[in-house]
Amino acid sequence: MIVDAGIQPWLFEVEPYEGESLSHYLGRFKRRNHLTPGGLGNMAGIGAVIARWEKFHLTPYPTKTQFEALGRVLGIFPERLWGMLPPHGEGMQCEPIRLCGACYGENPCHRIEWQYKSVWKCDRHKLKLLAKCPHCEAKFKVPALWEDGCCHRCRLPLNGMMR
Ligand SMILES: [Zn+2]
Ligand SMILES: [Zn+2]
Incomplete structure (x- = not known):
């Protein structure tokens, strides 16, 4: 069987959500497969960049080669990874x-x-987008750590947050 174009057979695939950010997706993939940021970077052969990308620290910006290598491990096309970052020319803020x-x-x-x-x-x-929990005012963690779907301090569910 030819598997070179697909996901490694021992990994679980994780389907990205429409519009999902890179940080959130990497967090979900790692948890599903019990990987650390370093472990995922090693599997892709791209070194210690995953932890920085999870914080949206994107200088230096990811390269085509890095996303191709990472996409092979994740089992998704590099175009989908690029779609998890702002389009070219759109400024972003990491916090x-x-x-x-x-x-x-x-x-x-x-x-x-x-x-x-x-x-x-x-x-x-x-x-209006929220920049902190409306109940306890804790700042949100980086999306890679949004495991429980609630505020890490007061446990208010993210899906009910409004002001
Ligand atoms: Zn909305
Ligand atoms: Zn809270």
């Missing part, structure tokens, strides 16, 4: 991490568009 709770209720993921510099509200729900 604060932002959220539309109504979007999260529909698709439980952090959306990359929430980190665009030009975006401060959700166009679909007409809600």
